[in-house]
Amino acid sequence: MSEPCAAIVWRVTFCKCWTGRFLSHIDTMRGWSRALRRTGMPIYFTKGYNPKPKISYLTPPLSVGQSSECETMDFRMEQEVMPERLRAELLDKAPSGTVFLDAAPAPPRFAPITRLDYLLLIQDENCPMPDVNETFLSLGADGGFLLGPDPEPMERVYEHKMTFSKTHHPAQFFDRAFRIAFRVDPQGGSPVKDFSHYLDSFGVIHHLHRLSFGGD
Secondary structure, three states: OOOOEOOOEEEEEEEEOHHHOOOOHHHHHHHHHHHHHHOOOOEOEOOOOOOOEOEEEOOOOOOOOOEEEEEEEEEEEOOOEOHHHHHHHHHHHOOOOEEEEEEEEOOOOOOOEEEEEEEEEEOHHHOOOOOHHHHHHHHHHHHOEEEOOOOEOHHHHOOOOOOOOOOOOHHHHOOEEEEEEEEOOOOOOOOHHHHHHHHHHOOOOEEEEEEEEEEO
16 A cells, blocks of 8 residues: 655546536536545635635636536645545545546646647537538637547547446437647637537537647
């Protein structure tokens, strides 16, 4: 068994699953705040009349209806803990609609996020655009995103962590998939929500799943 870790700040990664896609960002963070309380670990709490676990959400908030396999947050501990016990408690106490992936001591610096990678799922029968790839590429020059050169094979979509149910994977409701990399301005917003609204304006039934993020 490993030695207790004296790290004060821990970084957690988790999935927001298909079943949790209608949870708001605030509901998700409240769920994790309650989960940290239930672990019984020496979590650092804020001061004041309403103390709560001190959590810093690092990835941009997801819009309602989207899923993700790379959500990231930091929280503080008051004393050293056994990493194995902490991970086991978080795996067991993760709020509904999310799945705990990992917890590790947080590095001293977190680079600003400038890129978000998504998987876009589309229903062909509800897509009025004759050439989806060409349409998105023409938008990409001004829309703040880059579309992958080829559609993502649907059989590979099942490998992504949208859900841990093999019988009810959301990919079965869609016909095509694309990878999209959105450019993010650290001082402003990201074009993800505008892009989704653009698809809605055409009546395109779609789902956006966050794959990863990166910085400079």
